[in-house]
Amino acid sequence: MLKPILILLPVLLLLSACKMVNTTIVKAIASPQISDTEARIATTTGTLYLSMQHATEQQRSILANLKPHECLHVTSAEPFKVVNSATRFNEYKLQKLMASDAKCRKISPRKGLRISMH
Numbered sequence: 001m002l003k004p005i006l007i008l009l010p011v012l013l014l015l016s017a018c019k020m021v022n023t024t025i026v027k028a029i030a031s032p033q034i035s036d037t038e039a040r041i042a043t044t045t046g047t048l049y050l051s052m053q054h055a056t057e058q059q060r061s062i063l064a065n066l067k068p069h070e071c072l073h074v075t076s077a078e079p080f081k082v083v084n085s086a087t088r089f090n091e092y093k094l095q096k097l098m099a100s101d102a103k104c105r106k107i108s109p110r111k112g113l114r115i116s117m118h
Contacts, residue, residue, distance in 0.1 A: 024080045025097065027071045027107040032063050039063050041072070044107055046085035048074075054091055062096050071097035071104035 026043040033040045034052070041048040041063075050063070066072065073095040074080075080087060097104045 020077065022076055022079055024074045024076075025071050025103055025107065026074065027104060028066055028068055030068055032066050034060075034063055041066070046082050046087060048072075049086060049088045050074075050092060050094075051088070051090040059092075059094050062094050066096065069099045071099070071101065071107065073097055073103075 026041070026045060026048055028041050028043055030042040036052060038052055039050040039055075041050070052060070055063075062072075074089060074092050075095075076089050076092040078089055078091065099105070
């Protein structure tokens with residue numbers, strides 16, 4: 001009885017045309033640069049470009065108040081693809097994570113960020 005249900009479940013999901021939701025957590029290494037068209041955030045995995053065309057006031061506020069070493073939880077139907085150290089999202093949802101959050105602490109800083117003077 002359980003086997004037919006397990007077989008039908010993927011078929012029903014495909015037929016319902018559900019969007020797959022991808023979630024990604026990125027750690028900022030610098031304050032974001034925000035313009036009218038996009039926000040540019042330097043992260044540990046490269047540069048994150050977020051389109052500002054569909055951004056809500058809450059999302060704009062999150063980006064404006066983002067500090068280095070804080071994390072963003074990005075939810076989008078678009079996959080997280082890094083091409084030439086850059087990732088772009090047009091439609092997304094944001095949630096800010098503090099640097100003390102366990103998920104944010106797990107993200108290690110990019111190598112070569114420390115500058116030592118001798």
